[in-house]
Amino acid sequence: MTKVFVDGREVEADPRDNLIEAARRIGVAIPYFCYHPRLSIAGQCRMCLVETSDAPGRLVPGCQVRVKEGMKVVTSSPAVRDNQRGCMEFHLINHPVDCAICDQSGECKLQDYYMEFDHQPSRIRTSKLNKPKREIFGPLVVYDAERCIMCTRCVRFMDEIAQEPQLAVVDRGSHSLISTFPGQPLDSKYSGNTVDICPVGALLNRDFRFQSRVWFVEKSPAVCTGCANGCNVYLESRGNLIYRLLPRRNEEVNQVWMCDEGRLTHHETNEKRVEQGDLARAIELLRPIAGKPGIGISLSAQCTNEEAAAAFDFGARIGAEKYFFTARLDGDGDDFLIRQDKNPNRRGVELAARAAGVTLHDSVEGIKALVAFRTDGLLLEKPLEVFIAIAQNQGIEGQVTLPCQSVYEQDGSVINYYGRLQRTWPGVPAERGESAPAWSWAERILAGLGIAGAPRSAAAAFDLLGLPGLKLEAIPEEGVVLEQLLPAQWPKRAPRPAGAAR
Ligand code: SF4
Numbered sequence: 001m002t003k004v005f006v007d008g009r010e011v012e013a014d015p016r017d018n019l020i021e022a023a024r025r026i027g028v029a030i031p032y033f034c035y036h037p038r039l040s041i042a043g044q045c046r047m048c049l050v051e052t053s054d055a056p057g058r059l060v061p062g063c064q065v066r067v068k069e070g071m072k073v074v075t076s077s078p079a080v081r082d083n084q085r086g087c088m089e090f091h092l093i094n095h096p097v098d099c100a101i102c103d104q105s106g107e108c109k110l111q112d113y114y115m116e117f118d119h120q121p122s123r124i125r126t127s128k129l130n131k132p133k134r135e136i137f138g139p140l141v142v143y144d145a146e147r148c149i150m151c152t153r154c155v156r157f158m159d160e161i162a163q164e165p166q167l168a169v170v171d172r173g174s175h176s177l178i179s180t181f182p183g184q185p186l187d188s189k190y191s192g193n194t195v196d197i198c199p200v201g202a203l204l205n206r207d208f209r210f211q212s213r214v215w216f217v218e219k220s221p222a223v224c225t226g227c228a229n230g231c232n233v234y235l236e237s238r239g240n241l242i243y244r245l246l247p248r249r250n251e252e253v254n255q256v257w258m259c260d261e262g263r264l265t266h267h268e269t270n271e272k273r274v275e276q277g278d279l280a281r282a283i284e285l286l287r288p289i290a291g292k293p294g295i296g297i298s299l300s301a302q303c304t305n306e307e308a309a310a311a312f313d314f315g316a317r318i319g320a321e322k323y324f325f326t327a328r329l330d331g332d333g334d335d336f337l338i339r340q341d342k343n344p345n346r347r348g349v350e351l352a353a354r355a356a357g358v359t360l361h362d363s364v365e366g367i368k369a370l371v372a373f374r375t376d377g378l379l380l381e382k383p384l385e386v387f388i389a390i391a392q393n394q395g396i397e398g399q400v401t402l403p404c405q406s407v408y409e410q411d412g413s414v415i416n417y418y419g420r421l422q423r424t425w426p427g428v429p430a431e432r433g434e435s436a437p438a439w440s441w442a443e444r445i446l447a448g449l450g451i452a453g454a455p456r457s458a459a460a461a462f463d464l465l466g467l468p469g470l471k472l473e474a475i476p477e478e479g480v481v482l483e484q485l486l487p488a489q490w491p492k493r494a495p496r497p498a499g500a501a502r
């Protein structure tokens with residue numbers, strides 16, 4: 001470690017730390033716009049300038065200068081404050097100050113720093129420059145050049161992380177703009193991250209724009225259900241609607257990024273839901289056949305571990321003959337985050353099947369009655385005598401369809417493609433009709449048939465997985481790696497557990 005002094009306080013810093021990170025270790029926030037810990041240093045905004053004992057009499061960029069043994073750093077001298085005020089004034093010269101209609105309002109660094117470091121009326125008496133507004137960059141991203149402070153974070157993200165250079169700085173001086181290449185859209189599968197890292201309201205998410213003020217939504221942790229990577233995310237919800245998904249840091253799963261497809265997975269929670277179900281009718285249909293031959297259970301790779309474990313338990317108690325595995329079809333994948341398997345819990349369903357000692361079949365045949373635990377990818381070639389579906393969205397409906405909660409709405413867990421067991425939480429404040437986790441419908445059907453003993457909570461269903469020493473409530477927020485499931489091969493750039501084979 002390297003010892004430095006920030007505002008007179010001793011700091012044990014990593015020798016690779018720049019001054020911003022060293023100061024952060026003792027809670028001192030050096031303001032910055034263009035610095036991002038994951039991107040190359042641009043030294044573009046000059047907001048981070050501080051004084052150091054190495055360069056007396058001049059200011060140095062805290063993002064660019066690294067710590068040095070014994071270095072003294074001053075973050076709030078009159079000269080530093082003066083620069084911060086000046087920087088803000090320059091950044092705001094042509095800024096339209098249209099916070100009242102800007103989606104970034106409430107989470108904007110320009111707003112926050114104006115209040116903290118500038119807080120003076122504009123001295124500009126000339127007209128502001130007019131620049132392009134509402135320029136559609138691509139399917140997910142819209143650009144407002146007047147709000148842009150030219151920090152180049154978005155350009156660097158596309159070059160360095162997405163590795164698809166689709167943005168550039170064009171024109172000069174105060175006429176500079178961010179632009180896509182002529183005739184080319186910003187259509188990278190990771191384009192939404194540019195919106196997250198844009199410190200101001202210049203890049204906005206077209207799916208979220210004008211839907212809600214950011215201070216009206218509640219933020220809760222979740223795991224993306226868009227593919228088998230299981231990116232850690234935050235849900236932002238109000239009532240029974242999810243408004244947007246944002247990446248949540250997990251170095252071993254998604255670092256601080258997510259893909260665009262994942263960002264849109266909340267629409268399935270919001271739209272075309274099954275909301276009501278007739279439990280009594282489901283029980284009535286099953287009563288004459290319970291314990292008799294010909295019953296099948298299907299479950300999809302969209303089930304949580306608890307729903308899968310409960311499905312096998314349900315099958316055992318009702319005397320099911322066959323079990324069927326359904327899943328969404330594979331899609332595009334890459335060597336970073338996006339997996340071809342578009343199901344969040346294939347590994348979990350397989351693990352639950354092994355724990356139950358059950359063989360999974362791929363196509364639904366040779367049965368008279370079926371109880372489906374989620375219906376994704378379910379194909380029925382001919383009508384069955386009895387078909388009860390526990391389903392989240394409209395589409396495949398049974399004689400009785402019972403409304404299933406989305407993974408974003410329930411307590412439980414899923415396992416990603418490399419065997420990371422991760423927790424899910426109820427992240428939507430208001431209930432959606434009669435919807436409930438599939439394990440809860442299983443328990444209620446069995447109770448109606450007079451069969452007791454089925455799991456009555458997510459924690460009890462989790463225990464059926466037979467994972468020694470693990471309890472649902474004890475799964476840490478960042479998840480647990482089930483070593484026995486780790487793959488031999490890894491996608492080239494994919495984040496992976498510390499110590500896993502490179
Ligand atoms: S669009 Fe945003 S991220 Fe890109 S340069 Fe402008 S302010 Fe920075």
Ligand code: SF4
Pocket residue numbers: 224225226227228229230231254258259260261262263337338339
């Ligand atoms: S890579 Fe997969 S898990 Fe991650 S955000 Fe995209 S769809 Fe979701």
Ligand code: FES
Pocket residue numbers: 031032033034035042043044045046047048049061062063064
């Ligand atoms: S953060 Fe250092 S110059 Fe922008």
